[in-house]
Amino acid sequence: MKQSQMLIPTLKENPADAEIKSHQLLVRAGYIRQIASGIYSFLPIGRRVLNKVENIVREEMEKIGAHEMIMPALEPSELWKETGRWTTFGSELMRINDRHQREFALGATHEEVITSIVRNEVKSYKQLPLTVFQIQNKFRDEARPRFGLLRGREFLMKDAYSFNDSYESLDETYQKMFDAYSNVFRRCGLNFRAVIADSGAMGGKDTHEFMVLSEVGEDVIAYSDTSRYAANIEMAPVVTTYEKSSEKPKTLEKVATPDQKTMKDVADFLGHELHKGLKSILFNVDDRFVMVVTRGDHEVNDVKLKNLYDADMVELATEEDSRRLIGAGFGSLGPVHVPEEVEVVADFAVEALVNVSCGANEEGFHFTNATPERDFKVNQYADLRFIQEGDPSPDGEGKIVFARGIEVGHVFKLGEFYSERMNATFLNDQGKAKTMIMGSYGIGVSRTLAAIVEQFHDERGITWPANIAPFQVHLLSLNPKKAEQKELADQLYETLQQAGIDVLYDDRKERAGVKFADSDLFGVPLRITVGKRASEGIVEVKERASGDQKDMEQNDIVEYVRDWYQG
Amino acid sequence: MKQSQMLIPTLKENPADAEIKSHQLLVRAGYIRQIASGIYSFLPIGRRVLNKVENIVREEMEKIGAHEMIMPALEPSELWKETGRWTTFGSELMRINDRHQREFALGATHEEVITSIVRNEVKSYKQLPLTVFQIQNKFRDEARPRFGLLRGREFLMKDAYSFNDSYESLDETYQKMFDAYSNVFRRCGLNFRAVIADSGAMGGKDTHEFMVLSEVGEDVIAYSDTSRYAANIEMAPVVTTYEKSSEKPKTLEKVATPDQKTMKDVADFLGHELHKGLKSILFNVDDRFVMVVTRGDHEVNDVKLKNLYDADMVELATEEDSRRLIGAGFGSLGPVHVPEEVEVVADFAVEALVNVSCGANEEGFHFTNATPERDFKVNQYADLRFIQEGDPSPDGEGKIVFARGIEVGHVFKLGEFYSERMNATFLNDQGKAKTMIMGSYGIGVSRTLAAIVEQFHDERGITWPANIAPFQVHLLSLNPKKAEQKELADQLYETLQQAGIDVLYDDRKERAGVKFADSDLFGVPLRITVGKRASEGIVEVKERASGDQKDMEQNDIVEYVRDWYQG
Structure with a gap:
């Protein structure tokens, strides 16, 4: 075209x-x-x-x-009401009334x-x-x-x-x-x-x-x-197996941790690594309160929590709930001395720990040397954390990236x-x-x-894969004012079309620089330029993606293009 | 398939x-x-x-x-407002709001x-x-x-x-x-x-x-x-030329036409043919009132009236307007003695008439022997009627149907x-x-x-033209329980597909009658039936539209189908 x-x-x-x-x-x-x-x-x-x-x-x-x-x-609302999705699909579903006020969803x-x-x-x-x-x-x-x-x-x-x-x-x-x-x-x-x-x-x-x-x-x-x-x-x-720590349990101690807000703050203040502290988060799971305990370097995966309880709804409890139930805000929670109405579940990694720190359920205080089972009860251990890079792949082959x-x-x-x-x-x-x-x-x-x-571009434009490109060949006539260039380009355009090759023919009266820039932008895989050597019947062929280019006899073009696309 | x-x-x-x-x-x-x-x-x-x-x-x-x-x-209403069509398109245009209450037309x-x-x-x-x-x-x-x-x-x-x-x-x-x-x-x-x-x-x-x-x-x-x-x-x-009537004008007479409502009633009552009476209709054309006069056997074409006045709006006047302006209702209108504020225009056919009847602008009375120009003024003669069957074609060739x-x-x-x-x-x-x-x-x-x-069907179903048919061949296996029938049908299905022919293969376990009826209903142009002569390698080929059928060697089928579609 x-x-x-x-x-x-x-x-x-x-x-x-x-x-x-x-x-x-x-x-x-x-x-x-x-x-x-x-x-x-x-x-x-x-x-x-x-x-x-x-x-x-x-x-x-x-x-x-x-x-x-x-x-x-146009989908009648009656059908969506049968499945309940008229309500549950929410505001992403566009709705429209016809002139008789009959409701439709827009597909x-x-x-x-x-x-x-x-x-x-x-x-x-x-x-x-x-x-x-x-x-x-x-x-x-x-x-x-x-x-x-x-x-x-x-x-x-x-x-x-x-x-x-x-x-x-x-x-x-x-x-x-x-x-x-x-x-x-x-x-x-x-x-x-x-x-x-x-x-x-x-x-x-x-x-x-x-x-x-x-x-x-x-x-x-x-x-x-x-x-x-x-x-x-x-x-x-997470299929990691955790070896039980061989440390000797020390005595549980309550220490003041004033103004230490994050896990990292507390670990630094207490002088231990992140994974030697416990992270305790209070959730609302359907109608109950659940404290989820993981290692300090792990993140709770709430989908897993939801599946564990086969719950309809999982969300973070409010800090108000936390204060009312446990007597402390989010920064000071821990599994030691938790009231009965709060269930404690912990990630498998927690089971292997000895002498870890955790919130003391009292503003500004943490315990050190806490050890599961001795210092706190866990209702259930389960896989409750997000997988991390470096973890073993769940299929047993390789590591996760x-x-x-x-x-x-x-x-x-x-x-x-x-x-x-x-x-x-x-x-x-x-x-x-x-x-x-x-x-x-x-x-x-x-x-x-x-x-x-997103996968096929460079700094100059798109680099379409062969199967997707809008055309197979972008044919440029550099200076159509010169008769021999226009003639050869017109002729090549005809020849390529007759050979069943999809060609975009830049026949515009624009500067060569504009044509090259546009061509790179479009991203057609092969560019054929008719320029100074037109009088010899020689054109330039350039691969958009690799940038490889060479001069070629006009008569070899059709075969070259065919081979290139079949290759 | x-x-x-x-x-x-x-x-x-x-x-x-x-x-x-x-x-x-x-x-x-x-x-x-x-x-x-x-x-x-x-x-x-x-x-x-x-x-x-x-x-x-x-x-x-x-x-x-x-x-x-x-x-x-989804078309933004802003664009439709630029052309005014957001209003003028009316209630056929479906409209929808997005979650931010932005309006869209549904294309x-x-x-x-x-x-x-x-x-x-x-x-x-x-x-x-x-x-x-x-x-x-x-x-x-x-x-x-x-x-x-x-x-x-x-x-x-x-x-x-x-x-x-x-x-x-x-x-x-x-x-x-x-x-x-x-x-x-x-x-x-x-x-x-x-x-x-x-x-x-x-x-x-x-x-x-x-x-x-x-x-x-x-x-x-x-x-x-x-x-x-x-x-x-x-x-x-209408390009008909009307020859002026050679009748000698008689004296205008007012006659009582009690309870005669339609043109036909009046003509019968007065004992003349329909085309010897005038039809007079009062229109509202933009801001003025116009009485349009045609022959009794003609119909006013309001598109032509609109074009004559280059008007934005043409509609019938109300009977109330008629009584107020002219002193009579619709059944008694006529061009004689029309007040100045009503313009009279007439179809070209009226110009040729002599001694015709028309309403007297007085309830229950008509004039007879009215003659244009002598008895009433016409502001303009024009082509104002619908064309009729038998009229000459406007391009001068043949008659209108x-x-x-x-x-x-x-x-x-x-x-x-x-x-x-x-x-x-x-x-x-x-x-x-x-x-x-x-x-x-x-x-x-x-x-x-x-x-x-609508153009391609008969009493049994659709008879698709070759270019439109959903398949080129409908292949029926009449009794797939019989091994030789199933085998031949399966084989033909493969052969036809490999030849690049679009086949619908009725391989269902249904009675032959059902298959034939469905096949006629679908309307695929060629039907190939594998039935009793399967063991001989003979099948029946039938053209859906003509009903022509013949037995054929299985080996001749592909060529036959190809020729049929190229022919």
Whole structure:
């Protein structure tokens, strides 16, 4: 296509609100434009790269027998009320009334709609398993839209839903979907991890997030430095075994620790290392108060606490509760002499300790030489802390390292959450009515695009992987006023197009410097420049990513481009 | 694809609310399902046919150099306020507030958004002309959604926008778009007309609607029985020349016409034909009162009246106004002795009349033998009536016939309506700021699908044209319990797929009757049935539309299918 006829507005400066590279570059290179906070238009070259990602997703879905359909963005509130999500989804769900004051949700996700279709149309186990998907704009009213396409309010998503007649069958579909997702992100050229994630309120067992490794990611992943193990940091179990300290227990002593606020303050004041002090935090777990005790160098993981109690709600107690129940504020809490209405649980690491310091439950005082069981009772030891870098990997292979990740995909065993509430049943081979077993599977298509840019750019612009690039070749005519340059460039444009190669042809009357800068910004993998040696039939070919360049006979170009893309 | 694994629920009965064939058949054959009034899901085979139409549209748009982009459904109200359409679009525009109470329109059309992008990014005549398009769900809150996909509230549309530096350039883009639209609907197999349409309040000059001829259409088209002329009935000029009557004028007489209400009543009562009476109707045209006089067998076309006065508003006067101004109600109006504050205009046909009857402006009385100019003054004669069947075609070729049409496309010269209000300017080659000249062009993609079914069906189901069919071949295994049938069918399925042919394979354990009925309902153009002669390697091939069938060697199938689709 001819650049002079396309809407590709480039900018020299980063937009003021763009903090991260993908946002800056996609705007500067003319791929996207903001229409409102978190809401973007994809300009023509943006639409092209989005299509590339979309088609990879579509192909991988079809390979595993998922069938494409399309559901409306307007979803009747009645369906959302059946599952309770009309209330629980909260203010991220955009709501709209029609002229008859009938309420609709603006499609944030489609579990309710697809379940309503399937419960009406699928009656027999013979029609299962069934997997469908759609690719469509979704709406979520984020409190703080940011980072361009990474956290928007209207965004392109692929969502898939599976219906199975058993959990075993769901396992099979889930595995197929897992593999398809791995293929999608691999084909996008991404460095990613499939990460064990929190199944949250859905009660499902298995759920994985696909995370693209990136400094700008909002999630922290704990992964093994040698195996494929990766988990959301909240989900990684700690498998460290702690050897009981061989120290001889000394006498418990109460010491004044005036104005020592933090664990570090206290450790320094008492002259010991951080891990020789206890951290004691008071939580509200459903209806009870629980003091969680960990080593001073560890952090409490409240997801684990929640799972330990199978609780609906875990939150920090108020300092007021702490004073009322225990007689001291947060800075002076400890497990020694805790009133009966407070349950004490401790991380496994605590069990191995001898002679540690802890708060004395009295403002400005700590105990030293405290030893579990002798000085304080623990109702239960459990894995209650966040995993740390250097900890052994839970799969037994290698050590844990951390990275930040951008969530681009999510596979989820829903089980019967929706089908039970919406009464989606089928007759099994015995003629008995059974509840369908469901899974749901999402890919943020526009977010994936941004994640690709986060991994593929340099100081001059985007460096698209071959599968995603908006064009295969960027053809530059340096000085189209010179007849021999224009002629050769026009001719090459024709030849490349006829060979079925996607070409963007910069035929604009701009300075060479502008053309080179724009070309680097766009990031098409191969650049062909028609310049001074045009009269000899010689052009320059340059790889965008490596910067390698060489002169080449015009007649060799088509073969070179083909080989390059097949290689 | 295997039918047993696809969600294709067929129904024996028509849905209660489905009045027209496309609605009935698309639901019964499992292409669509209603989610709410005027809101549909496309099930997998529905998505496939929609894709076919979408891709034809996309190809024809790209051929004329339009570039695909994608704009959001959430459109900030600020933009709609700039053009005034936030108010004038009325209650069809769905509106939604975000969590910060910022108002958005739910995309009904995108003139405002694209103009806001282009005014920011396009500065020079060198960047023009520019044409972009998108394919996307649109939202319009119809008062009475009906006829399935024909009049829905959420529907798939292709919308395109052009920006030009002159009206001449717009003419060129418009013609290209016109031709592209003709190609689209021709490739969809449709019998359609490009119809001259009303440009309404937009002030543009040229606008055409693409109408698929169909009894269920909501518009009436007047077209020539011999040429390509076609117009919305409101827009067709009457070019009939009327020969002055040679009758000798008789004396004007006032006669009592008690209880004669309609034109027909009066004509019968007075014993003359309908065209020998005058029809006189009082209108409110902006701030004045106008009596429009036509022949009794003609109908006033208020669009023509509006154009005659270049008026903003034309509506019937109230009977109260009629009594107050003229002293009689609607049934007794006539042009003789009309007070000065009422202007009298008459259709050209009236000028030729002599000795006609008309209301006497006195309840229960009419004049007979009235003759224009002698008995009443006419301020202006003009073309003020609707064209009728049998009238000469305005292009001078053939006679007018009427048909009903479904509007599937609309091309529109917008001119400066949006660009002026939104200040979209460019610098011309003299460095002067000029307002951009715009066009907009829409195709109802999902509506086109329904229009195709209206033209392609029989009593047993849909008969898709080859380009649109969801599959090329429907392969039926009549009795898969018989090993030789199942084996041959499985084998053919593989062979056809490997040959790149799209096959739907009915591998279900259903009775033959059910399979045949479903197959006729779906409407795949070619059916291949593996039945009793499977052991000989013989299958039956049947054309869905013609019903022609024959037995064929299994080895000849691939070639036959290929030839059939290329032929």
